[in-house]
Amino acid sequence: MQKHGLTPDEHRAPERLEQSALNQRRAAVEQFLSVAAPRLDALFALVGLSGFAVLLTDSDGVVLDQRISDADTAAFESWGLCAGANWSEEREGTNGIGTCLTERRRVIIHQGDHFLSRNTDMSCIDAPIYGADGAIIGALDVSSARADQTEAFNRLISAQVAQTARAIEEANFRSTYTxxxxxxxxxxxxxxxxxxxxxxxxxxxxxxxxxxxxxxxxxxxxxxxxxxxxxGRDDERTGFERAERAAVMRALARAGGNVSQAARQLGVGRATLYRRMKRLGLAET
Known part of the structure; x- marks a missing residue:
């Protein structure tokens, strides 16, 4: 109320980006969305039949991707839980996506925990995702508007959301540093x-x-x-000695322990390689 000028009884529709603006945001994190997609599918396969939607946002809280059953699509879109919707705290007050991004931690915002009264039928379970540069890149959200949703069940779902967020973060990092x-x-x-x-x-x-x-x-x-x-794997050797030892060990491994073949790979004579092996503390294999 004080920071963003919101009031709990506002009944405006959630802000939703035009398709062109949404496409620009998606293009900016194309790799992130690509590696996340199969993991969103797997999470939705676990929770979708229970009436949950799976949403992936950017760091501003804008939904970039979603997994929603056909039967539930109209209901979730009417609540603003859909691609292009802005769920930042600035726009929606306390909510799963916005609060997760603001506090940079896992959150469960269950029904009446929401700031806006129009959102109090929802249960939202979120985990932050960090990019390869260490900065937050988005949030993973699982939301439901079932009246019988319990806080105990939310906690079970939260563990799976956190695990999936970690898997997306790992896959994105590995993809960045292929x-x-x-x-x-x-x-x-x-x-x-x-x-x-x-x-x-x-x-x-x-x-x-x-x-x-x-x-x-x-x-x-x-x-x-x-x-x-x-x-913490340093030893008494200099950096050049460690590099030389590593090169010799790789050549020997590729040659199956054959010193003559390893010497040819390294471009040195067999006798020279023997001398280097002795100096480096490498026994003949």
């Missing part, structure tokens, strides 16, 4: 904890949770850092 090697940190966080490591063993990307875990910048491009420095 050429890189992806390392997953073993944490129990709801968020994906992934590092992208390039061919030079430099960390060039990290999810929001990984950035927090390893003390990196919260959002934006990263300054490349050696993976060994972050993961």
């Amino acid at each position: 050429p890189a090697r992806i390392i997953a940190a073993g944490t129990d966080s709801d968020a994906a904890t992934l590092l992208a490591v390039d061919g030079n063993d430099l960390v060039v990307g990290a999810t929001r949770a990984a950035r927090a875990l390893f003390g990196m910048a919260g959002t934006g491009p990263l300054t490349a850092r050696p993976a060994a420095d972050l993961l």
Whole structure:
């Protein structure tokens, strides 16, 4: 009421973007929508028969994609739970999508928890999704307007929503850093904890949770850092020695342990490779 000038008894229709404006927003996050689509399908397959809609928004709370059964489409569209609708807190007050994005956390906004009285028949369950740059990219929403919806059931659905949001975040990150090697940190966080490591063993990307875990910048491009420095796998060798050892080990692995063949791959003589192997502490295989 104070910040956005809203009143609970407003009965205006939810704001909905023109198709051209919606298409522009979708085009701006095309990769995100592409990797999310099969995961939205899987989530809808679990909850759709119970009268739920599955919605995916951008960081402004505008619905970009939806999964709604044909029988429920008209009802959800009349409530504004459809593609192009703006569910920001600025526009709708407390609601699943807008509050999730504002507070950057999982939320359940059950019926009377909504600010606008016209939304109090709904139950909305949401989880934020962070992009490959660590910034929030959107929200995953599962909504229902069933009168018999219970808070206990909402909590069960919330766990599945969080799991799906994490899967979308992971898939989007992997897609962004396709050429890189992806390392997953073993944490129990709801968020994906992934590092992208390039061919030079430099960390060039990290999810929001990984950035927090390893003390990196919260959002934006990263300054490349050696993976060994972050993961605590350093040893007494210099950087050049580690690189040389890794190159020799890769050549030996490709050659199935055949030193002569590995030497040819590396462009050195067999005797030279033996000397390097001895210096690097590599036994003949």
